[in-house]
Amino acid sequence: MAKLHIVGVGPGSPEYVSPAAHKAVQKAQLVVGAERNLKLFRGEIKGESLTLTAKNVEEGLKYAVGTVKKGKNVALLSTGDPGFSGLLGSMLRRQLTKDVEVNVIPGVSSIQACAAKLCMSWDNAVLFTFHNDPRVEKKRDLAKAVKEGKTVLALPDPNTFTPDEIAAFLLKEGADKKTNVVVCINLTLPNEKIIEASLEEVSEQKFHPLCVMVIKSN
Ligand SMILES: C[S@@+](CC[C@H](N)C(=O)[O-])C[C@H]1O[C@@H](n2cnc3c(N)ncnc32)[C@H](O)[C@@H]1O
Structure with missing residues (x-):
């Protein structure tokens, strides 16, 4: 079953990105994240990617969920840990996690x-x-x-x-x-x-x- 992986990618340095995060990105057919987070996975993204900016967060999160619903694995990159002021909260507040299988990969928080x-x-x-x-x-x-x-x-x-x-x-x-x-x-x-x-x-x-x-x- 396709999953939405909400992936913590550490506070900045590639050295703090976990093997689990790399694995989720490599397997994803869509990777969504801010530019500085996408850069951490240069050469590893096999499918589509979508850059999140301050202006398209709502739209980007909905596109991620819609893509999972179409049967594709999605990696949503979240700075630091997704659960502390991260994209997990953004998803939960919008009730976007209820119809898809979610896997949260912890990251090193700032x-x-x-x-x-x-x-x-x-x-x-x-x-x-x-x-x-x-x-x-x-x-x-x-x-x-x-x-x-x-x-x-x-x-x-x-x-x-x-x-x-x-x-x-x-x-x-x-x-x-x-x-x-x-x-x-x-x-x-x-x-x-x-x-x-x-x-x-x-x-x-x-x-x-x-x-x-x-x-x-x-
Ligand atoms: C949207 S919040 C994300 C927090 C993130 N989920 C975490 O666990 O660190 C963004 C804020 O996290 C802090 N932050 C993120 N990366 C940082 C870094 N490398 N150095 C210092 N603060 C950082 C800053 O306060 C920034 O405005």
């Missing part, structure tokens, strides 16, 4: 790459993603977690809740201006950059959008 880079255990960390989801109640939960001294790992939203805006929001909510922040940019990629600063310093500068923010109690 959150995992970030924790590994900083050599930190994230047993007791609190995770937030604001990517396309900067809800007020989530922002309040973040402020509460920081004020309670929890270690936070967060994906900012590149348009509406960037690291400087997150820091400014936390300061306004009464967080200590000396709270430690690490912004991890382009993880696993050749231009990876790790910036350590105080909450106040982060509120005063702009960062590359491909980043994970760590907020640590002092």
Whole structure:
């Protein structure tokens, strides 16, 4: 039976793409994904490919499902892990998984790459993603977690809740201006950059959008 493989492809470097991900792509008659993810499988895509952009996500996901319904195997590439701010959520929210067989292949999340880079255990960390989801109640939960001294790992939203805006929001909510922040940019990629600063310093500068923010109690 044809399947929709929702494939986690790691946060950027080809070294973090699993053998299971390669296998699913090689067997697929259609591969759907953002350009930077399709590039990870250059020479391996045997069938059709469709590039996802910010403008055609809805249409691309529906085309993927329609293709599975026609009896073809499809690989849908999702940055990092599909289950954390990834294409699995996009599919579930649109109820697109109910009529097809789905196989989720986990990938290394940017959150995992970030924790590994900083050599930190994230047993007791609190995770937030604001990517396309900067809800007020989530922002309040973040402020509460920081004020309670929890270690936070967060994906900012590149348009509406960037690291400087997150820091400014936390300061306004009464967080200590000396709270430690690490912004991890382009993880696993050749231009990876790790910036350590105080909450106040982060509120005063702009960062590359491909980043994970760590907020640590002092
Ligand atoms: C749509 S979300 C996808 C998250 C992904 N599913 C994951 O598990 O990492 C995209 C956001 O993930 C983060 N991200 C993805 N790749 C990254 C990388 N190589 N370095 C830093 N952050 C990254 C950024 O915050 C980016 O805006």
